[in-house]
Amino acid sequence: MGNWASTAIRKIEADFNRSSDTHLIPLQIPALPQIQLYFKDESTHPTGSLKHRLARSLFLYGLCNGWIRYNTTIIEASSGSTAVSEAYFARLLGLPFIAVMPRGTSAEKIRSIEFYGGRCHLVDDPATIYEESRRLAQELKGHYMDQFTYAERATDWRGNNNIADTIFKQMELEPNPVPEWIVCGAGTGGTSATFGRYVRYQKLSTQICVVDPENSVFYDSYYSGDSDCRCEGGSGVEGIGRPRVEPSFIPTVIDKVVRVPNVASYAAIHFLEEVMGRKCGGSTGTNLFGVCELVSDMVRNGRHGSVVTLICDDGNRYLNSYYNAQWLEDNGHHITPWVERYRRFFFEGRW
Numbered sequence: 001m002g003n004w005a006s007t008a009i010r011k012i013e014a015d016f017n018r019s020s021d022t023h024l025i026p027l028q029i030p031a032l033p034q035i036q037l038y039f040k041d042e043s044t045h046p047t048g049s050l051k052h053r054l055a056r057s058l059f060l061y062g063l064c065n066g067w068i069r070y071n072t073t074i075i076e077a078s079s080g081s082t083a084v085s086e087a088y089f090a091r092l093l094g095l096p097f098i099a100v101m102p103r104g105t106s107a108e109k110i111r112s113i114e115f116y117g118g119r120c121h122l123v124d125d126p127a128t129i130y131e132e133s134r135r136l137a138q139e140l141k142g143h144y145m146d147q148f149t150y151a152e153r154a155t156d157w158r159g160n161n162n163i164a165d166t167i168f169k170q171m172e173l174e175p176n177p178v179p180e181w182i183v184c185g186a187g188t189g190g191t192s193a194t195f196g197r198y199v200r201y202q203k204l205s206t207q208i209c210v211v212d213p214e215n216s217v218f219y220d221s222y223y224s225g226d227s228d229c230r231c232e233g234g235s236g237v238e239g240i241g242r243p244r245v246e247p248s249f250i251p252t253v254i255d256k257v258v259r260v261p262n263v264a265s266y267a268a269i270h271f272l273e274e275v276m277g278r279k280c281g282g283s284t285g286t287n288l289f290g291v292c293e294l295v296s297d298m299v300r301n302g303r304h305g306s307v308v309t310l311i312c313d314d315g316n317r318y319l320n321s322y323y324n325a326q327w328l329e330d331n332g333h334h335i336t337p338w339v340e341r342y343r344r345f346f347f348e349g350r351w
């Protein structure tokens with residue numbers, strides 16, 4: 001391997017070596033003491049989301065495959081978070097970076113990408129980001145990272161401190177160290193693939209639940225078995241929900257998919273702010289809805305145990321949308337009855 005590539009890999013490893021693990025935060029459900037709920041807080045990575053792990057893996061994969069060289073322009077199709085994290089690693093290695101994103105991507109994310117020296121290339125139709133990225137890569141002789149294809153294979157699913165490995169280590173001293181459920185959304189599908197493979201490899205009984213927002217194909221595809229499902233436009237919850245079944249979505253390692261109304265996701269992060277004292281991103285709200293569904297099933301079936309989910313990113317990225325009363329009203333989202341529902345579940349145990 002070339003000198004530049006080995007120096008680049010060392011730079012990424014040194015960056016990892018300077019970083020600390022993210023917290024696993026317990027959140028009590030006061031009405032249900034037999035259930036332990038935990039949030040793996042992925043918002044505290046240097047670039048603010050779980051995509052920090054993915055970007056690191058994609059760069060290492062591209063370097064070790066000989067796809068990324070000293071002068072390679074990196075191009076990515078992204079709804080935002082991945083591009084922020086990849087811009088960080090591109091800067092670390094001194095490589096030009098271009099993010100191809102839907103025009104609706106939050107201004108906060110665009111600012112972050114540009115802060116790390118990346119360029120944003122915005123398209124009107126979210127479904128065209130793949131084609132446009134491929135075209136740009138060809139034109140510039142660059143490398144299209146293609147997170148939606150490579151997320152599941154760039155991540156070291158057997159362990160090596162992947163998100164599953166670190167969660168199970170952090171659970172070791174808890175009353176129920178092996179969770180009944182792990183709940184996560186799917187953008188690339190990479191996170192659910194890593195969890196699903198890891199629990200099988202470790203021979204654990206934990207089941208994986210994917211939560212899917214409105215206007216996304218994962219739910220229909222999972223239950224119909226049709227991997228050609230399509231839908232139009234974006235999902236309404238940044239980071240999750242896709243207009244096509246992404247190659248990194250591995251349905252065979254997933255045990256259940258729950259459909260989540262957007263208003264329930266938005267209300268959930270307002271409720272979480274009450275009980276956690278902090279703002280989380282929209283997809284964390286989608287996770288909470290899934291948790292409530294599963295926990296209420298557990299209670300009905302007389303089961304006790306633990307459930308783990310993620311804080312995928314920080315809510316301060318969404319002050320102009322999910323946290324903005326005017327935005328909610330303009331888009332017809334009435335969160336109050338939903339916030340009430342979460343309160344009733346947490347404090348009275350009724351879902």
Ligand SMILES: *Cc1c(COP(=O)(O)O)cnc(C)c1O
Pocket residue numbers: 049050051081082151185186187188189190191192238239240281283284312313
């Ligand atoms: C990407 C993303 C997810 C989903 O993770 P995948 O591993 O891509 O399926 C959830 N929330 C946010 C904020 C994301 O950026």
